Amino acid sequence: MDVSEAIRKRRSIRKFKSDPIPEEKIRLLLESARLAPSGTNTQPWRFIVVGDDVTKKKLQEAAHNQKHIRRAPVIIVCCADLRAFKGFPERVDELIESGALPERTREVFIPYLKKGMNSVTKEGLIIAAAANVSIAVEHIVLQAVEIGLGTCWVRWYEDNKIKEILGIPDHVEVIALLPVGIPDEDPGPRPRLSLDKIVYSDKYGEKYI
Numbered sequence: 088m089d090v091s092e093a094i095r096k097r098r099s100i101r102k103f104k105s106d107p108i109p110e111e112k113i114r115l116l117l118e119s120a121r122l123a124p125s126g127t128n129t130q131p132w133r134f135i136v137v138g139d140d141v142t143k144k145k146l147q148e149a150a151h152n153q154k155h156i157r158r159a160p161v162i163i164v165c166c167a168d169l170r171a172f173k174g175f176p177e178r179v180d181e182l183i184e185s186g187a188l189p190e191r192t193r194e195v196f197i198p199y200l201k202k203g204m205n206s207v208t209k210e211g212l213i214i215a216a217a218a219n220v221s222i223a224v225e226h227i228v229l230q231a232v233e234i235g236l237g238t239c240w241v242r243w244y245e246d247n248k249i250k251e252i253l254g255i256p257d258h259v260e261v262i263a264l265l266p267v268g269i270p271d272e273d274p275g276p277r278p279r280l281s282l283d284k285i286v287y288s289d290k291y292g293e294k295y296i
């Protein structure tokens with residue numbers, strides 16, 4: 088299956104078979120997440136793989152009792168470690184060593200980023216973290232399609248409750264719950280806005296031909 092087919096076949100799956108998911112398949116999903124791009128290669132994503140039924144029940148309750156959470160054999164809880172952003176000088180060094188960035192990045196970029204880090208609000212950090220982690224989550228989602236698994240992004244939950252259930256520290260934000268399992272439904276495509284409603288030409292609001 089190529090990427091284009093995975094994109095077109097993917098659906099949010101809310102009914103799962105009870106079959107367990109082999110460990111190597113979960114590892115493949117996590118490995119796909121690990122390879123995602125991130126700003127300054129900060130890699131702020133952290134994942135908690137939940138298979139225990141008691142914990143799944145608690146997560147379902149914290150997510151307004153959405154049934155598909157407990158129905159899935161595995162839930163990957165996708166988080167962002169806000170402290171990861173403090174590690175950007177090391178990440179930049181690694182990028183320079185790997186040849187991805189030129190040597191002068193160290194003098195030009197690091198002081199600029201450090202200055203930015205001193206003034207960034209927690210809200211700003213969360214926005215950056217969410218952007219980065221979301222890419223990794225979608226890598227999991229599309230990889231899952233290729234190996235016959237279904238997923239559903241879940242963001243409707245009480246954040247503080249999820250953190251308490253899973254012992255997530257303050258500097259880590261929950262970005263999504265991702266139930267994973269073999270689909271027990273085969274829904275058709277859900278509605279989407281047409282391109283003329285979402286794409287502009289040259290300037291916001293200018294019709295795209």
Ligand SMILES: Cc1cc2nc3c(=O)[nH]c(=O)nc-3n(C[C@H](O)[C@H](O)[C@H](O)COP(=O)(O)O)c2cc1C
Pocket residue numbers: 097098099100101153239240241242243244276277
């Ligand atoms: C950021 C995000 C949050 C979502 N939160 C939920 C959720 O809490 N519960 C749920 O059942 N679906 C959730 N969804 C799934 C959407 O409802 C779904 O993507 C949309 O209806 C389009 O359907 P499709 O994914 O099958 O194409 C979420 C999707 C995204 C991307």
